[in-house]
Amino acid sequence: MDTEQVVRLFRDITTQTLIEALAVILVAILLVWLSQKLLPWLAERLHSSRRLFVLALIPTIRILVILAALIWIVPLFIELTVQNTLAILGAAGLAIGFALKDYVSSLLGGIVAAYELPYRPGDWIEVDGCYGEVRHVGMRVVEIVTPSDTVVFIPHQRLWTGLIRNANNGGASLMCVVSFYLEPDHDAHEVRRVLQDVALTSPYLKLQQPVLVVLEEQPWGTHYRIKAYPMDPRQQFQFMSDLTARGKDCLRKMPVSFARIPPEQAMDLGTKSGS
Incomplete structure (x- = not known):
């Protein structure tokens, strides 16, 4: 589109046209401002779903007001012939397509997700x-x-x-990992046996899956991890809380001491806790 075609898109702009456009903009701003003030005020006097419905109207009204203002203002400045309309729609389509590229990418991702699961x-x-x-x-x-x-x-x-x-990839088995940190001077075989008993006696344990107690020596002490599966993935937090509480109780009865982890190494442990 050359300069001459661009010029033909626009009407002759007069003072009256500018005043009308300015008036429409001011009215639109006023309506948006009123909706943002009055609707929350009204919502506070309603209850339950009615309150949420009124609050949800705020962005909808704002969009409708802006669209109405544009529909009013655009013909004031642009000669809406067939040729001009096609040119505007083409430019608008290009701009909208660029703006919605992330939306389209998410839609394509949804199609891939339905196939790859x-x-x-x-x-x-x-x-x-x-x-x-x-x-x-x-x-x-x-x-x-x-x-x-x-x-x-x-x-x-x-x-x-x-x-x-x-974590469970479509199945009913979800591994939970519970950590304990002990000073290094203790009987590791006995601690492993006690922690395994703690897992095996949990009411949330899925008996069909294995129970593992692994340990790793660190400069500050020994890191124990119980790896086990709850009966239902939704019970994972009850399961982990049960193992933690009963595991601490059992360890307190033994001749072991809980380790104090240096702050600079606590973050590294956090990244490994799920492995």
Whole structure:
């Protein structure tokens, strides 16, 4: 599109046109401001779902007001012939396509997710440090619920750019790891036996899966890890709490001392705790 074609797109701009456009903009700003003030005020006087419905109207009204203002203002400055309309739609389509490239990428990721199944409803996944149970896999996002009962929406676009950790991968078995840190001067065989008994006597234990107690010597002491499986992945936090509480009680009855981990090494342990 050359300069002459661009010039033909626009009408002759007069003072009256500018005043009308300015008036429309001011009215739109006023309506948006009123919706952001009045609707929250009204929502505070309602209860339950009605309150949430009124709050959800705020962004909708803002979008509708902006669209109405644009529909009013654009014909004031642009001659809407067939040729001009096609040119505007083409430019707008290009701009919208560029703006929505991430949205389209997430939709394509949803198609790939439906084929490769990196996660399914019921899986426990971690994406960008956010861990939770998959409740719904949509076309654009996967919905997970964290242990603190927070709903998180993760775009499928993460399939291209990040790591996705799946703890149970569509199955009913999910390994839990519970750590204990002891001073090095003790009978390691006896500690392993006690910690294994702690796991085997847990009411949440899935007996069909193996129970492992592994240890690793560190400069500050010995790091023990119980690796076991709860009966249901949703019981993982009760299971880990049960192992931790009863394991500490049993270790306190033994001639062992809990280690004090230097702060500079605590972060390294945190990254290895799930292995």
